[in-house]
Amino acid sequence: MKRYEYDVVVVGLGPAGASLVYMLRNSGLKVAGIDWVGEDKVWGKPCGDAISAGHFDRNGLPHPSGDALMQVVDGALVYSPSEEGVIRLSGEGAGYMIDRNKYGLMLLREASKAGVDIYLRTRASHPVMEGGRLVGVKATSEKLGEVEFRAKVVVDATGSGGAIRRKLPESWPTTENPPETDFVVAYRRIVELDYDIEEPDYIRLYFNVNIAPGGYWWFFPKGRRVANIGLGVQLGRGFPHPATIYREVLMKRPDVGREVRIINEAGARIPTRRPSKTMVWDGFMSIGDSAYTVDPIHGGGMGYAMTAARYAAETLVEAYTKGDFTARGLWGLNLRYMRTTGAKQAALDVLRMFLQTLTNDEIEWAIRKGLAGVDEIASVFGEGELRTTPGFLEKVSFIVRLLGKPLLLTKLVLVSEYMRKAKNLYLEYPEDIRGLEGWVERVENLYSEYRKAVGIPF
Ligand SMILES: Cc1cc2nc3c(=O)[nH]c(=O)nc-3n(C[C@H](O)[C@H](O)[C@H](O)COP(=O)(O)OP(=O)(O)OC[C@H]3O[C@@H](n4cnc5c(N)ncnc54)[C@H](O)[C@@H]3O)c2cc1C
Incomplete structure (x- = not known):
């Protein structure tokens, strides 16, 4: 068996892993990236392909351009279950519809040019x-047969399957078994349509629990005639598979059903929950979906995979300088992620569970009432990195809170209280590994207390 030695081996070259090898390309570290797919399938996991422009600046990554950029997104239309209530969120150049494969390949080529070894078709x-x-x-x-990649640090960036993480010793705190209801299964088609899409620079999100229970369905244009259309459905509650709903319900709509051809179709699981309790252990890191870094509300995970990669890169350079690749030496990734983005996601996880209990009537009412001010929302989420553009569902919840239906209002007061508590708990993420056990216990207690207080049935 061949044996190669590296400082860092990154397993999985999706948004998390490819961003990381790109970010480490000039670090002085000897880095390898491996993925089981070939060039044509790089970043090939099914996705809605929508990403906020801010993620690129924040993480020092090139904005998509040329073939990698399929559509600039200038806003979003958010529909109530009846589709009579519509919220229009505008923001010129707020985001992109990307060609994931082309963008991912660009990152890998740049990394490779700078000396990172990329091994594709390597499982x-x-x-x-x-x-x-x-x-x-x-x-x-x-190409090479059986290979052992030796490294000071192995990074699991293999997506929601956590191919390496789940095979680590059970006694390690990296072992986690969240409930199925913390995941959605999403399915999407990229299709060519036989009509011109109106306002292709606006993505559309539809909330209707009869179509997408515990999630939403979307229509994201990629130019005038091509669209990424799909839906996410909460797992663990006996709902039908989204591919079935797509075929049996969405295909009956004229805007969806008028396909000329299906360019690609696929589905996958998305972890829509708070980040994992530790992203590191001795000689180990996990980033992206493998560490549950997806936004719990809208299920967008590319941007946060990039954020996790940035913090991982900073931490790896630090660990290398100190010569410490133990959990202690890599702890900086936890501190960087949990106390910023992770704290926001922990709060959104509280909100997510509540939103997954709403009925169509409640959603209809909230959307028709219009939106609370963005400042109001930003003030809830605090300063600095927490102050990112709020997602749609956050806004919906605040409409409800502000304009109030009595029962919902009571619940929402509780929800926002627990959002604050969850955020604060993540802001207090332990300074070093000794505090981890006690902190995990506090987190678990908080979420189970919350479930009881608000009556979350899952
Ligand atoms: C239908 C759907 C729609 C979505 N829409 C959006 C959206 O619009 N915007 C957004 O931001 N996010 C969206 N997401 C979420 C987003 O796709 C993920 O959060 C993101 O891809 C996570 O990146 P990652 O690098 O962590 O994992 P992945 O993209 O899953 O990449 C993991 C990589 O690891 C490789 N790999 C796995 N196992 C092994 C192994 N054993 N050996 C070698 N390689 C391995 C895989 O081939 C893959 O390349 C969507 C997800 C789904 C399912």
Whole structure:
């Protein structure tokens, strides 16, 4: 068996892993990136392909351009269940519809030019442990056969499957088994349509629990005639698979059903919950979907995968300088992520559970009442990095809170109280590994107390 030595091996080259190898390209570290797909399938996991422009600036990544940029997004239309209530959110150049494959390949090529070794068609099968320490991963490469990649740090960026993370020793705190209801399964088609899409620079989100229970369905134009159309459905509650709903319900709509051809169709799971309790352990990091860094409300995960990659890159350089690749030496990733983006996502996880209990009548009412001011919302989420553009559902919840239906209002007062508590708990993420156990217990207690207080049935 071949054996290669690196400082860092990044397993999975989707938005998290490709961003990380790109960010480490001039770090002085010896880096390898591996993925089981070939060039044509890089970043090939199904996605809505929509991303806020802010993620690129924030994380020092090039904005998509040329073939990688399919559509500039100038706003979003948000529909109530009857589709008579519509909220129009405008923001010129607020986001992009991207060609994931082209953007991902660009990052990998730049990384490779700068000396990062990229191994495609190479499947990592399991971690290599020696004396209780993680020292690398075993992989099978189409070109090279069986390979052992030895590294000071193995980064799991394999998406929601967590291919390496779930094979680490059970006693490690990286082991986590969240309930199924913390995930949605989403399915989408990229289709060519036989009509011109009106306002292709506006993405559309539709909230209707009869179509997308525990999620929403979307219509995201990629130019005048091509659209990414899909839906997400909460898992663990016995709802039908979104591919079935797509075929049986959405295809009956003229805007969806008028397909000339299906360019691509696929589905996958999305973790729509707070981040994992630790993103690091001895010689190990996880980032992106593998560490549950997706926004719990809208399920967008590309931008936060990039954010996690940035914090991982900063931490790896720091660890290298100190020569400490233990959990202690890598702890900076937890501190950087949990106390900023993670704190926001922990609060949104509280809100997510509540929103997944709303009926169509309640959603209809909230959307028709219009929106609360953005300042009001921003003030709830605080300063600095927490103050990111609020997602639609956050706004809906605040409309409800401001304009009030008595029962909803009572619940929402509780929801916002627990959002604040969850955020504060993540802001108090332990300074070092010794505080982890106690902190995890406080988090678990808080969420179970919340479920009881608000009557979350899952
Ligand atoms: C239908 C759908 C729609 C979505 N819409 C949006 C959206 O519009 N905007 C948004 O921001 N997010 C969206 N998301 C979420 C987004 O796609 C993910 O959050 C994002 O892709 C996560 O990036 P990642 O790098 O962590 O994981 P992934 O994109 O899953 O990448 C993981 C990589 O690891 C590789 N891999 C896995 N196992 C192995 C192994 N054993 N060996 C080697 N390689 C391996 C895979 O081939 C893959 O390339 C959507 C998700 C779905 C399912």
